[in-house]
Amino acid sequence: MREPSIRVKNLTKAFHGRTVVDDLSFDVEKGQVFGLLGHNGAGKSTTIDLILGLKAPDGGSAKILGMDAAKNRKQVFKRVGVQLQHTQYQSNITVEEACIEYASLYAAPADYPQLLEGFGLGTLRKSFVSKLSGGERQKLSVVLALIGNPEIVFLDELTTGLDVVARREVWRTLKQLKNQGLTIFLTTHYMEEAEALCDRVCIIKSGKKITEGTIEETIAASGQKNLEDAYLFFMGEEELL
Amino acid sequence: MKRFWRMYWVEQKMFFRSPDVILFNLTMPLVTLILIAIIAGNQNAADSGLTYLQSAYVALSTVGICCSAFMSIPITIVECRSRGILRRMYCSPCSPARLLSCDTICSGVMAALSTLLLTIAAVVFFGYRMRGNVLAYLAAWLLTMLSMFSIGLMVASLCRTTKSMNVATSLLYFPMLLFSGTTIPAEVFPAWFRGVARWMPLGVGIDLLKSVSMGCYNKILVPVMILIAITILCGTVAVKTFRWE
Numbered sequence: 001m002r003e004p005s006i007r008v009k010n011l012t013k014a015f016h017g018r019t020v021v022d023d024l025s026f027d028v029e030k031g032q033v034f035g036l037l038g039h040n041g042a043g044k045s046t047t048i049d050l051i052l053g054l055k056a057p058d059g060g061s062a063k064i065l066g067m068d069a070a071k072n073r074k075q076v077f078k079r080v081g082v083q084l085q086h087t088q089y090q091s092n093i094t095v096e097e098a099c100i101e102y103a104s105l106y107a108a109p110a111d112y113p114q115l116l117e118g119f120g121l122g123t124l125r126k127s128f129v130s131k132l133s134g135g136e137r138q139k140l141s142v143v144l145a146l147i148g149n150p151e152i153v154f155l156d157e158l159t160t161g162l163d164v165v166a167r168r169e170v171w172r173t174l175k176q177l178k179n180q181g182l183t184i185f186l187t188t189h190y191m192e193e194a195e196a197l198c199d200r201v202c203i204i205k206s207g208k209k210i211t212e213g214t215i216e217e218t219i220a221a222s223g224q225k226n227l228e229d230a231y232l233f234f235m236g237e238e239e240l241l
Numbered sequence: 242m243k244r245f246w247r248m249y250w251v252e253q254k255m256f257f258r259s260p261d262v263i264l265f266n267l268t269m270p271l272v273t274l275i276l277i278a279i280i281a282g283n284q285n286a287a288d289s290g291l292t293y294l295q296s297a298y299v300a301l302s303t304v305g306i307c308c309s310a311f312m313s314i315p316i317t318i319v320e321c322r323s324r325g326i327l328r329r330m331y332c333s334p335c336s337p338a339r340l341l342s343c344d345t346i347c348s349g350v351m352a353a354l355s356t357l358l359l360t361i362a363a364v365v366f367f368g369y370r371m372r373g374n375v376l377a378y379l380a381a382w383l384l385t386m387l388s389m390f391s392i393g394l395m396v397a398s399l400c401r402t403t404k405s406m407n408v409a410t411s412l413l414y415f416p417m418l419l420f421s422g423t424t425i426p427a428e429v430f431p432a433w434f435r436g437v438a439r440w441m442p443l444g445v446g447i448d449l450l451k452s453v454s455m456g457c458y459n460k461i462l463v464p465v466m467i468l469i470a471i472t473i474l475c476g477t478v479a480v481k482t483f484r485w486e
Contacts, residue, residue: 074334082332088324092258097251104248105333
């Protein structure tokens with residue numbers, strides 16, 4: 001059997017006695033777009049931190065491409081791109097310089113002018129990152145996640161703060177990349193986004209898995225008509241339905 | 242290696258864009274030298290055996306070191322940490338160490354540039370000539386830079402927040418800049434005060450540089466040992482206590 005791109009097994013993490021990730025397990029197959037859904041504070045970002053080796057788990061394991069990211073950092077991140085929440089940039093760096101800086105970390109980086117074009121940032125190459133709008137900066141962080149030509153990309157809350165047009169631009173580009181075989185792991189609290197992009201979703205609440213499956217399976221299991229209603233159903237917010 | 246220099250150049254360009262660096266690191270020592278040279282250039286500076294110009298040149302040649310070590314290095318590193326840039330770099334095949342070494346080299350280049358401008362002005366416009374060996378002076382200058390940088394790197398490692406870093410750098414930067422004779426000639430202070438200032442790390446460096454610039458090589462052993470000890474001690478603390486986030 002082929003090794004999944006990401007394998008999370010019984011992952012557990014607590015901070016100051018509060019369990020944030022609770023016995024979480026799932027697999028992400030190659031070429032899949034996998035969405036981790038949940039409220040703010042449900043443990044989505046912590047799960048990403050644990051998978052990427054930025055934090056050490058209290059129990060369980062997470063493997064990317066069969067490797068432990070904390071132990072094989074270089075090997076893993078040659079093939080994995082990330083966009084983390086709350087990453088800021090140096091105060092006086094330009095868009096192009098940020099691209100050059102991040103591209104310089106990889107042996108065979110992607111063509112950044114082309115990536116910038118794809119995300120509608122082509123005309124902003126010489127602009128300072130600090131002068132970009134929130135949405136433009138968010139798109140730049142996705143560009144930088146893709147700059148190493150990764151096989152897997154992690155996107156944490158990628159379209160938060162984007163307007164409708166910018167969100168559609170990002171979706172379009174991600175779909176193109178998916179068609180080229182990119183595996184995508186994303187977290188979001190926009191169900192519309194999960195429906196548009198994801199092959200498979202996993203809904204978590206207080207770090208615990210509530211349900212996992214394809215979009216259709218998830219909606220069917222809830223007996224609701226769309227993913228947003230299904231999400232509310234699984235979250236125990238039936239009074240809102 | 243080519244990739245390293247590509248990153249270095251991006252970082253270096255940002256240094257040139259920073260008004261603080263241009264003002265404190267490059268302009269201030271130059272302006273101070275010009276003022277001192279015009280006002281009191283050829284008078285003897287107290288009992289030091291140097292003229293004010295000779296004394297000021299030595300002291301001002303460390304301003305760039307001081308600015309880089311106690312401002313640029315800790316500020317850049319703590320900023321990269323608090324903005325999550327180091328964390329993001331951790332998620333790449335090259336470690337954040339690359340970014341840190343780029344920034345340290347950038348700071349060193351700024352310090353060297355500051356001293357180069359100063360030297361050109363002193364030699365070309367004010368007829369400054371060094372009695373001691375120029376290469377020995379250069380070696381002593383590099384040692385001073387290394388030891389001051391190790392202090393700056395230690396501060397960057399130890400300070401968890403931008404606030405505590407600002408306090409620490411101000412406590413290091415301003416006293417050393419004002420009282421070790423870098424900007425205000427040490428010779429104008431009373432003797433007891435000079436005695437204290439001499440034992441500040443930068444004061445030790447300036448003492449060494451003054452001796453070398455006069456060609457007195459008989460009392461350089463102690464300052465050299467002190468500076469080497471500072472470098473080893475602070476460098477070790479900096480590496481051992483370093484955190485990416």
